[in-house]
Amino acid sequence: MVFALFSEEKMLKENYILLGKAGDKEIRLLPNMLNRHGLIAGASGTGKTVTLKVIAESLSQMGVSTFIADVKGDLSGMIQEGDMSAISARLDKLGITDFEVRKFPVHFFDVYRKKGHPIRAIMEEFDSLLLARILELTDAQEGNLQIILKVAQDMNLDIIDLKDLQAMANYVGEHASELSLKYGNVTKQSIGGIQRKLLQLEQQGGTNLFGMPALSIHDLISTEGGLGMMNMLECQELFQHPLLYATFLLWLLNRIYQDLPEVGDVEKPKIVFFFDEAHLLFKDAPKA
Incomplete structure (x- = not known):
């Protein structure tokens, strides 16, 4: 041909x-x-x-x-x-x-x-499965990520960029004991693992992808x-x-x-x- x-x-x-x-x-x-x-x-x-x-x-x-x-x-x-x-x-x-x-x-x-x-995307438009995939999380870490996103939703807090998610993960980690009663087991070890993955993503330039205005x-x-x-x-x-x-x-x-x-x-x-x-x-x- x-x-x-x-x-x-x-x-x-x-x-x-x-x-x-x-x-x-x-x-x-x-x-x-x-x-x-x-x-x-x-x-x-x-x-x-x-x-x-x-x-x-x-x-x-x-x-x-x-x-x-x-x-x-x-x-x-x-x-x-x-x-x-x-x-x-x-x-x-x-x-x-x-x-x-x-x-x-x-x-x-x-x-x-x-x-x-x-070209940007809003962090909260990525569901937990996509975020878990991009961060290469374990099953336990993915479960804790779902809790982080749910807590943010219940508190009417928008997660726009990487720093928002890092701040929300920090909040959930600091209140792990009380949040576990409502949302299920929150472990500081899993939250720490998520934070390390977010730091790696930030170092790869991931901060450029997330933010406003979104595409x-x-x-x-x-x-x-x-x-x-x-x-x-x-x-x-x-x-x-x-x-x-x-x-x-x-x-x-x-x-x-x-x-x-x-x-x-x-x-x-x-x-x-x-x-x-x-x-x-x-x-x-x-x-x-």
Whole structure:
């Protein structure tokens, strides 16, 4: 298979994405099928990144926004016009005559606030299972974390960022004896273990992820000049902490489920998400 760039006029008119050709057969992707899960797989150098770029750029031309986790840092070039000399031979081979290079609108995000806009989440939007996973807690520590969150809820206290959770854990630890009567066994050993894990998360830069203002999924859905916005998450540093990377993506998926309505089959999606190294979402995940 030869992965190809598309004939823009024909693609938009007939409403499909041209992925490539096998002989005289075109491999097409239909926008109304993009509410299904898809997998881009292959050995190194087989065209996975190019395939992602073709799909994302084609969707942008259709007015569809995308969210792309850029682990390797090789996708940001979509913000600039390409070089025709590098692809002219391929265009001739595929018989494409109306192709023109163009740049696409891109918003860059970076949890560490170095190479893009900050992207934040509210700590209390992570349920105890997600927090226990990101902190790699034992069963006993997870039970005490659930008590910490419940106590905060009963006291009408918001847990916005890492410092809020640390303060709440400290409060529960100091009042362990009296709280155990109402909420179950609270052990200072487990609370201390949670605090150590929170300190590790803070040292990994976790304080940058949690806080206000929190990301809204609706902020990712926009167009510029009729082109769908490409939202690029800089992940080169974030990916050095795979559990933090995976937990953020799980939180994002949960926000999609909570915030966007179920619409079933549509002509084209409002937004499409591309997750690199998606297997990390399922690593050490509970069977349920």
